Amino acid sequence: MTSTLDVSAARSVAFDLLRSVLARHKTFENAMAIHDGFRRLPARDKGFARLIVATTLRRLGQIDGLLDICIEKPLPKAGDAVRDILRLGTAQMLFLGVAPHASVNSAVTLVESRKLTKFKGLTNAVLRRISRDGGEMLAEFPDICNICGWMLAGWIEAFGEQTAARIATASLAEPPLDISVKENPEGWAEKLGARVLPTGTLRRRFEGPLEGMSGFSDGAWWVQDAAAALPAKLLGDVQDRTVVELCAAPGGKTAQLILAKARLTAVDRSETRLGRLKRNLSRLGLSTNLVTADATKWGPPAPVDAILLDPPCTSTGTIRRHPDILHSKSWAELTKLTALQDRLLAAAVEMLKPGGRLVYCVCSLQPEEGEHRIAKFVESGVPVDLDPIRADEIGGIVDAITTQGELRTLPHHLGDKGGLDGFFAARLIRT
Template sequence: MAALQRILWPADSELHYPTQMDTERKQDVSAARSVAFDLLRAVLTKNTPLDDAIAVHDGLNKLPRRDRGFARSIVGVALRRLGQIDALIESFVEKPLPRQASAVRDILRLAVGELMFLDVAPHAAVDSAVTLVESRGHPKFKGLVNAVLRRTAKEGRERLADLPVELNYQSWMIESWQAAYGADTAHVIAESSLTAPTLDISVKADPEIWAEKLEASLLPTGSLRREFDGAVTGLPGFDEGAWWVQDAAAALPAKLLGDIRGKRIFDLCAAPGGKTLQLAAMGANVLAVDRSPKRLKRLERNLDRLDLRAGVAAADITGWTPPSQPDAILLDPPCTATGTIRRHPDILHAKGIGDLAKLTNLQFRLLARAAGMLGPGGRLVYCTCSMQSEEGESQVARALTELPLERDPVTADELGGLDRLLTADGDIRTGPHLYRELGGFDGFFIARFRKK
């Protein structure tokens, strides 16, 4: 085959559907890759959040620990790098894959991700993909899959150099970052958001001791950080309730409320509850409010595991009547979550520009409701796990104009000296591109207010 010749898909008439023999051959399929295929399909064809797909996949938990980590790595890379992966595949074929065989495309996506971004041995990635294609009812594509992947192994890295990371993002995300931060910084954010995440931990007490036990580093902000290998429940201190998983950036908002021992604190839009756990561990009288009873159940389980106490209320905050006036409020409203792409790569495919418009409207409504609950002098911390300025800086500018709030600037001392996280106005803007020498942070915007 000539070097520049493209590979042809089989004709639609040649598509093959499963037989009993195909079913029997499934025993030869790589179990980890088969699980990764199921997870990828759940996200891309059913719009299932990756965490939910993982939670309900019985086969994943039956895999050995190493294979579980491998399956998660494969699907994570495919979701993060889907734009570049698809561009590579398209460069090797002459016409699009027939609609009836979309499963073959997803198997190719996983295998190309292995070859280009996980440095898996070519023979292992190629042979496993060919076997998986046959087991899923498309043996007519075995030769084509073999040819595409072998050319990818040979030529892919050279072609990948010409495929920008921005291909992995929806245009509205990149355009928003370019407008807010400039083209160069937007590019670094895009690159950094595709890296594998660390495992960050918040502890109830004795962070230095637990840093040693967990083989973690202690960040200037007080969080512990170690390599993420997919295993959490087996780590020291989990069963005894000494700590919980929480990104270092997500741990900042609660700390900005200061000394809250004995004070009444509302944690609005609280689930899954990391900030509620913090507030309770800090000695506050916390009421966690969220509209999702299911997600609040998870919070209650964590409260029990950690032996912490907090009130819990399932309610829509836009119509909720508080039982009392709080001393302070922490508001973490629904957002596009583009700051958490490292941990939740499905966000690259789940959110659209229409979601951004709806969410920014909801965020301001919730911000106005929270401001109305406070008495004069009460503190309000507003945060979103988004890199979009529309959900951060723009909301604060509007709040200062339309709501009875004044900015309560954050200082570098409150951030362990990490002054690059501070904006010129005294708000906080974290991201995977900041303090990369420490491993970066999830992308958060955080602002602190006082009620006038």
């Protein structure tokens, strides 16, 4: 990353976005969507602002560790904003390769413009020390310092310390752009400058607005992480079979099931989210039966052949794409979500015919939302059997199949090809 652009506006917007996430608890996506200044930035500056904030959020544990060493006295409450400016400057120097003088000078200018002039000297001194000694000090703060305690504890329990450390490192990377196509993946890979992954997903670097890419306006493809595209495939051949998708928005899996010629009903409790799903399908030239309902209380007119359940979760498998998750989720929220997941599982199995398939999936790395939920459900005496998933169903990714025959993708899987989001899926048969 060079500092040849005039990015003073981008840095100012980046500060506003970081404050929105950390101080006002907005999601990063929402903060960008509602910030007029961000929307008005040229595409290149917009990308730079987004990258600064995303990097700061990903590396916040390490950054704060360095700042705690370099700031001798605790900052007053009014200094919270200054700390965010220091965080952004540190991220630029240590993780984005921005020249130290550009990072320091822009931070001092930002302090002045935000009427925090009394912190000008501190800002200059702290960032100059980090520019001089930060690389050496960073060795004291491994990547796992960026992961909050309850989240990391779950990873260590499920995968061990070494794998948890690999997950932490892989979760810090900028993700690639993954694309699902309606047809002809090889042809679209050539048009889009992408590669075809073993799972069938197309992958390329993310470069600029999607709207300008070939095939987007024609509805030839949609954005969907390679791991997120796997659960729908685990239902097998669904042509002319009755299928219910629960918690369906935003619609990537819905599109897969429509294209697989399922007789599909897509259910979501949120009218807003279902409206987004409908718009996404409309761009693709697809449609299906959509129902706004609470899936724990709703049921189909008759038992169905298959169900795909993708319940609300902590989404810790998508930290690469949504680094604010590191700071917005909590153990208390996890506890509430697991209770909801149990209720949705119980409701889903009641909708199935004997012999019907239920695929449960979450974009979470927490075992409490994946392995633990399915183990508890199967052991509760519900009339279901676990139906083992095979590696040949997911492009031969042997490492992603657990000893129980469940799917567990980790961010470092397919690491030489850009990694995967963290996902869990299990397949159950109604007995």
